Amino acid sequence: MTSSPYLQNQALKDRIITADQAAAHIKSGMLVASSGFTKAGDSKAVLLALANNTQNQAYQIDLVTGASLGHDTDGQLAQAGILRLRFPFQVDRTMRKEINKGSLYFIDQHLGETAELLKNGHFPAIDVAILEASKILPDGSFVPTTSVGNAAEFAALAKKVIIEINTSVTADLQGIHDIYPTGIYPGRSPIPITEASSRIGTTAIPLDTDKVIGIVWTDIPDSPADIAEPDPETSAIAGHILDFLHQEVEQGRLTKSLLPLQAGIGKVANSVLHGFADSEFEDLTMYSEVLQDSTFDLFDSGKLLFASAASITLSEAYQKRIFENFGPYKDKILIRPQDVTNAGEVIRRLGVIAINTAIECDIYGNVNSTHISGTHMMNGIGGSGDFARNSALSIFVTTSTSKEHRISKIVPMVTHVDHTEHDVDVIVTEQGLADLRGLAPRQRALRIIENCVHPQYKDELRSYYERACTLRGGQTPHILEEAFDWHRRLSSSGSMKKTVEQGCPTV
Amino acid sequence: MTSSPYLQNQALKDRIITADQAAAHIKSGMLVASSGFTKAGDSKAVLLALANNTQNQAYQIDLVTGASLGHDTDGQLAQAGILRLRFPFQVDRTMRKEINKGSLYFIDQHLGETAELLKNGHFPAIDVAILEASKILPDGSFVPTTSVGNAAEFAALAKKVIIEINTSVTADLQGIHDIYPTGIYPGRSPIPITEASSRIGTTAIPLDTDKVIGIVWTDIPDSPADIAEPDPETSAIAGHILDFLHQEVEQGRLTKSLLPLQAGIGKVANSVLHGFADSEFEDLTMYSEVLQDSTFDLFDSGKLLFASAASITLSEAYQKRIFENFGPYKDKILIRPQDVTNAGEVIRRLGVIAINTAIECDIYGNVNSTHISGTHMMNGIGGSGDFARNSALSIFVTTSTSKEHRISKIVPMVTHVDHTEHDVDVIVTEQGLADLRGLAPRQRALRIIENCVHPQYKDELRSYYERACTLRGGQTPHILEEAFDWHRRLSSSGSMKKTVEQGCPTV
Structure with missing residues (x-):
């Protein structure tokens, strides 16, 4: 395979190796870093070679990424049993199982903090970084692919670097990256972003070529995003949010261009963003983590002016359509490091409207985003905390129930x-929206129960709250003896619903 | 009383009124704002007049401040029953009782966010602000006293303003304030602080004199801070922290000047700061909320170069000593708005070492700072969340037990x-220090149990953790049926300790 135009640095032309050869550089006990953010721009060859080739039973590494990896890589690494520690995020079914068995340590981190923690000595030094590039430039710097994530920090911090040059990526992506090092204290400067479209950095990631121990060629596209079609419940949630934003405009608290939008991955976020296409809102911007299919539909509808994120994660059909004709979007997108996209500093300054998904909420507005029944990890907190804490409006969405109403997503007390409560302004289910701004906990409880809870659970939740007020009182009334009764019932009977046999709990 | 040199603005000279006259301007239903941060620079006349004069049973106002008020003002307002809502913080025994009875709504807020929430429409507009000043300048701007807190934002946002000119404050304070408006989005700029000593604003708070409905004279000093002498437990905690910081320097992660320090109010913080006076550390700085007695001892020892905070809160002896001879400290202190001192942006940029107090911690490192037994408000979260989330090192301190060992401060699961876990790096009790950096939850549990728990509770906590791993497993093993057993025992028997009669819980 010819090295040009993908490999333009002379010194690196003789370092081309196979994925297996690259994997052999990774020794047991190492902290390994890989590019990749929400399945985009990840290592597609070396990590899989590592998972497939390692025979030594005692071999174990620690792995840090931007966020989730694609191509079943996390699953294969977990299956191979070669991970001791994984952070800061994952979405893999096999890996999740190993994490919850306790056979693989997982550190669930705010995605905006991982680089900060690495630079700050919370972890040992990175031994090897595996970074996907679309091109290496003459000076050794490299152009990333569909994500930046933590790649720039990994390139700077790692002792050794392996580059996977992915020739399947459209050359049109060159120029959309905005690489800005947040630096180390003391003496560092503000991140100078003042609007979603502020360009503050370079279009390639600087790299000390002396650290490069191998260049690996690949031509494997990113794993496609799962397609999540709207359903009546997600459409209802999207409708409530759009109505709410409409009222905010009417009351003069927002303009029709709103504030920069952030939306997590998934059906609801996609539904909300699609809803904007037919709305009164205009000249929208996004300051988010991930650009999904709906982002490009919003560009096409003329509603969206600009979008900033750490990655582009598209379905198969959109990958084909968007990347084959990227020109019209090129000036409207910046892909940046995740310690910039998720920087509390910037989110607070811009005043973002953040929409994230809850696993469960409680009557006071505390949110569990990660742990099923308080113990079992689902995916991780991701960037939801970075946005919820610092946004102008922090909105959490969930259906009011799941598993054919056997689980209420609004519970007396969240298990994790x-x-x-300080970081949750609005809770929305298909039942309705609870605007919690300016409310004390007892007021929040009444509003959440009234507006968001499924009718099958409303009476019991109201009863819990009222009895908690009478029996215990306090700023945040609870009955600790009963707070997790719904979860206990779910565990023993498969449903949170009270059966006749179970009767009333004694207090 | 002569108006000069305290009142230099011509237009305001004929607006001098009594506290009672000022209070009469405050009508039922209003949102009232008062200066004051940790008992410093608060309204000392008008709010008390309001508490004492109101006869109307239906009269109720909402009150927002910087943080806690001194002089029993919160207690008298609560006693008078004229508050419907109070935010964002309080420390008063009477007020706490009313809050926990549910007869007074309290919103517990990150202190760095209150101004942001007011500007952002989370609350109605402020009707009247009562602001303490040491001087009104010819242009109508005013020099605050011992705190800034939210006074500058209140002056800008309120429809009407009452100024309390406090003639007891030393004129030497003029020049130490650094008033910087954080502005509103869209289009706002970074807060340009790059070190604790960066001066970014003005020395007086701008004021539209047309809004001033009255000038009230007072000469009442701030309530003195309670003196908290070190005891063996707090000294042990301070010792563990100093040892830990020493190790961080030895391992090259910190220099001898450390990073800017933040310490909450109280015995432990005072002990730690006093410990620095005899330490190897030098050229220290503080980027904190409150400057206490210990700050001035550190200045006197030559260890501390500079301190930035929202207020100066001293004991009676220190008030006398420091304010009567303020000259030597004047160039070493900046007193700023609390949305600047507590700005996540600045805290993250500088890399602060934050030391805050926990009411209880759990084995995974989640911290309850506010709610006794999960229901009853103590004081409020204050600025601890602003600092814990954004600091370079987030340290939480607590004694391992209280009430003669009847309460363990490390519990299976915190009740609030x-x-x-994402925001807690280090937990310290008199038993020892648990450095949680780079650890997954199961590792955190073992370290916290081993290092921090009192011997009387260690076996049972270890048993809980081990059984949780076996029975439930997961990323964060818990047994929901037992998670609050210690709190239930406390509630029923007055002690968290297991008695023979209670036997083993069934699972």
Whole structure:
């Protein structure tokens, strides 16, 4: 395979190796870093070679990425049993199982903090970084592919670097990256972003070529995003949010261009963003983590002016359509490091409207985003905390029930807290929207129960709250003896619903 | 009383009124704002007049401040029953009782966010602001006293303003304030602080004199801070922290000047700061909320170069000593708005070492800073969340037990979460220090149990953790049926300790 135009640095032309050869550089005990953010721009050859080739039973590495990897890589690494520690995020079914068995340590981190923690000595030094590039430039710097994530920090921090040059990526992506090092204290400067479209950095990631131990060629596209079609419940949630934003405009608290939008991955976020296409809102911007299919539909509808994120993660059909004709979008997108996209500093300054998904919420507005029944990890907190804490409006969405109403997503007390009452302004289910701004906990409880809870659970939740007020009182009334009764019932009977046999709990 | 040199603005000279006259301007239903941060620079006349004069049973106002008020003002307002809502912080025994009875709504807020929430429409407009000043300048701007807190934002946002000119404050304070408006989005700029000593604003608070409805004279000093002498437990905690910081320097992660320090109010913080006076550390700085007695001892020892905070809160002896001879400290202190001192942006940029107090911690490192037994408000989260989330090192301190060992401060699961595992790097009790950096939850549990728990509770906590791993497993093993057993025992028997009669819980 010819090295040009993908490999323009002379010194690196004789370092081309196979994925297996690259994997052989990774020794047991190492902290390994890989590019990749929400399945985009990840290592597609070396990590899989590592998973497939390692025979040594005692071989174990620690792995840090931007966020989730594609191509079943996390699953194969977990299956191979070669990970001791994984951070800061994952979405893999096999890996999740190993994490919850306790056979693989997982550190669930705010995605905006991982680079900060690495630079700050919370972890040992990175031994090897595996970074996907679309091109290496004459000076050794490289153009990333569909994500930046933590790649720039990994390139700077790692002792050794392996580059995967992915020839399947459209050359049109060159120029959309905005690489800005947040630096180390003391003496560092503000991140100078003042609007979603502020360009502050370079279009390639600087790299000390002396650290490069191998160049690996690949031509494998990113794993496609799952397609999540709207359903009546997600459409209802999207409708409530759009109505709410409409009222905010009417009351003069927002303009029709709103504030920069952030939306997590998934059906609801996609539904909301699609809803904007037919709305009164205009000249919208996004300051988010991930650009999904709906982002490009919003560009096409003329509603969206600009979008900033750490990655582009598209379905198969959109990958084909968008990347084959990227020109019209090129000046409207910046892909940046995740310690910039998720920087509290910038999110607070811009005043973002953040829409994230809850696993469960409680009557006071505390949110669990990560742990099923308080113990079992789902994916991780991701960037939801970075946005919820610092946004102008922090909105959490969930259906009011799941598993054919056997689970209420609004519970007396969440079994794990990722976002405290302080960081949750609005909760939305298909039942309705609870605007919690300016309310004390007892007021929040009444509004959440009234507006968001499924009718099958409303009476019991109201009863819990009222009895908690009478029996215990306090700023945040609870009956600790009963707070997790719904979860206990779910565990023993498969449903949170009270059966006749179970009767009333004694207090 | 002569108006000069305290009142230099011509237009305001004929607006001098009594506290009672000023209070009469405050009508039922209003949102009232008062200066004051940790008992410093608060309204000392008008709010008390309001508490004492109101006869109308239906009269109720909402009150927002910087933080806690001194002089029993919060207690008298609560006693008078004229508050409907209070935010964002309080420390008063009477007020706490009313809050926990549910007869007074309290919103517990990150202190760095209150101004942001007011500007952002989370609350109605402020009707009247009562602001303490040491001087009104010819252009109508005013020099604050011992705190800034939210006074500058209140002056800008309120429809009407009452100024309390406090003639007891030393004129030497003029020049130490650094008033910087953080502005509103879209289009706002970074807060340009790059070190604790960066001066970015003006020395007086701008004021539209047309809004001033009255000038009230007072000469009442701030309530003195309670003196908290070190005891063996707090000294042990301070010792563990100093040892830990020493190790961080030895390992090259910190220099001898450390990073800017933040310390909450109280015995432990005072002990730690006093410990620095005899330490190897030098050229220290503080980027904190409150400057306490210990700050001035550190200045006197030559260890501290500079301190930035929202207020100066001193004991009676220190008030006398420091304010009567303020000259030597004047160039070493900046007193700023609390949305600047507590700005996540600045805290993250500088890399602060934050030391805050926990009411209880759990084995995974989640911290409850506010709610006794999960229901009853103590004081509020204050600025602890602003600092814990954004600091370079987030340290939480607590004694391992209280009430003669009847309460363990390390529990299986906290009953209320203010700071999640993501925001807690180090936990310290008199038993020892748990450095949680780079650890997954199961590792965190073992380290916290081993290093921080009192011997009387260690076996049972270890048993809980081990059984949770076996029975439930997961990323964060818990047994929901038992998670609050210690709190239930406390509630029923007055002690968290297991008695023989209670036997083993069934699972």
